[in-house]
Amino acid sequence: MKFHVLTFGCQMNAADSGWLGRSMAQLGWQEVPADEAQVFIVNTCSVRDKPEQKVYSLLGRLAAHLERDPAIFCAVGGCVAQQVGAGLWDRFPFVRLVFGTDGISQAPQALVRLAEEPQLRLSLLDFTQSYVERDPALPATAVSPRAFVNIMQGCDNFCTYCIVPHVRGRQKSRSSASVLAECRALAASGVKDITLLGQNVNSFGLDAGGDGMSFPQLLRAVAAMEGVSRLRFTTSHPKDLADDVIAAFGELPNLSPSLHLPVQSGSDAVLKRMGRKYTLAQYLSKVEALYGARPELSLSTDFIVGFPGETEADFRASLELIRTARFETSFSFLYSDRPGVASAKMEPKVPDDIKSWRLAELQALQNDQQQAMLNELAGSMAQVLVEGPGARRDSEEPAWKGRDEAGRVVNFAAAPSAHDLTGRIVPVRIIQAKKHSLWGEQSS
Structure with a gap:
């Protein structure tokens, strides 16, 4: 078939x-x-x-x-x-x-x-009581230098706007042995960049399926594997981001200097109605600690715009947070009611036109900030993991596409003698910042 x-x-x-x-x-x-x-x-x-x-x-x-x-x-x-x-x-x-x-x-x-x-x-459609293991069906030779590994399923947080616990079920962690075996197999097949995935990876092992290994321990075990040049994880709930994980950014050289840490709003009043279980001050204290551990950290986040009851002052607090936390990127969305969640019954609803205006303003601010941060990288050196042929500029010279240590997209001109660079990590001098990506030249 x-x-x-x-x-x-x-x-x-x-x-x-x-x-x-x-x-x-x-x-x-x-x-x-x-x-x-x-x-x-x-x-x-x-x-x-x-x-x-x-x-x-x-x-x-x-x-x-x-x-x-x-x-x-x-x-x-x-x-x-x-x-x-x-x-x-x-x-x-x-x-x-x-x-x-x-x-x-x-x-x-x-x-x-x-x-x-x-x-x-x-x-x-039945939910299971524990994570159902499956044959990862991995090829002997990797088809990409990057891979994703699910370490858990579901979520226990029940944020008031979120349908995930209703459609993905309660949190169920995989056995640490299964996760580690899959990561070893990926590294042996040629994968160099592994991302650990879960709705809330920081609470890995804390449910009934846990086998005694915490997320910080799992992170360090994967980082120690031969062949794992880069390691990252997503998604993190700020309330569960442990000090051990923050410290790992300063201690593990192959832990990518990037983190997605969804905040959703810069207003304490909105965060409380969302059921996020942290305050803005608590979030910012973790951001400060992260930058202290890894000053070059690239931080990204999520925002929901127009949550029920969001005032203009609440929205302005989110704009200010973009500047204060120095987010390089953010994923922002208009609030929409989802079936069965608590916020669907919350009032007052923010009118659609106001939500749209606010989203456009937030995204414009974030785009300007991201461009400024990318511009600052011009002239710097990056170690780029090459994923395949890239976008050429004004010549027929070969170009390649990959990602730097923080996961930014980099297109670059190859050295004249270069052959297939896919899967290799090569030094690249950044020449110019493009929209949402970088352009560079391979360095000897």
Whole structure:
């Protein structure tokens, strides 16, 4: 069978989609472009209303493929599948498999069965009590120098706006032995850059599935592995960012000088209504400690704009936080009610036009600050992990694309004698800051 995977949402979804693709290939299926596919696998996100609506729009477009071949069918997984469940069958009859975030481990075998039984439909929507381990289906030789490793599933925080605990379930940590074995296998296959993934990685091991290894211990164990040149993790809840993890930024040379630390708002009043369980002062004290441990740290964050009851003063506090915390990047979104969460009942709602104006102002400030910070890197040296061919400038000279130590995208001109640089770490002198990326030249 020929299949095509489409992915919405977070890095955990991207990692799950990669696993699905590898697993189906091991079962003899072939991953192909969309116009050749007999089976579509759609991995979905419902953290906000907009990505959920994109899923429905995509499924509507996929219906046209039935005109090419009535035997074509679709599997829908991830958060929208968990949220809507078998209701997807009523709206989209060609959807024959819905699988939730805990059901993904059974999805490959379910797809094989569906291909053999054309009249069958299946749902895999039950939550499990513990993390279900699965064969990582890793190739002997890495196809990319970067890889993502899920270390947990679900979340216990229940922030008032967040649907994640409802669609991904309660927190379930993987066994540390399984995580470490996967990381060793990746390093042995040629992966140099590993990102540990979870809804709240800092609470790894603190649930019933924990086996005694804490996140700081796990971080140091992976960092000590031969072949792991770079290590990063996401996402962190500020209330759980431990002093041991902060200290690791100053002690582990291969721990990337970058951190995503979602704040959501710069107002204590809004943070309290969000159920974030920290104050602005507490957040800033951790930011100060992080910069103290690693002065060159590249810090990113998330903002929700227009949370119920957000005043103009609350919003201005978020703008001021961008400057104070020196965020290099931020991901900002308009608040939207999600089904079943506490904030859906909160009043007053911020009008849509005001939310849009505020979001535009916040993003403009962040873009200006990011550009200024990237401009400061001109003339500096970077160690770039090359991912493949990059965007050329005004010549036919070979160009390559990779990421520096902090994960910034760097396109650079290669030395005239350079051959394939993919997977290598090469010195690059930064010449110019572009929009959201850097341009440089390979240094001898």
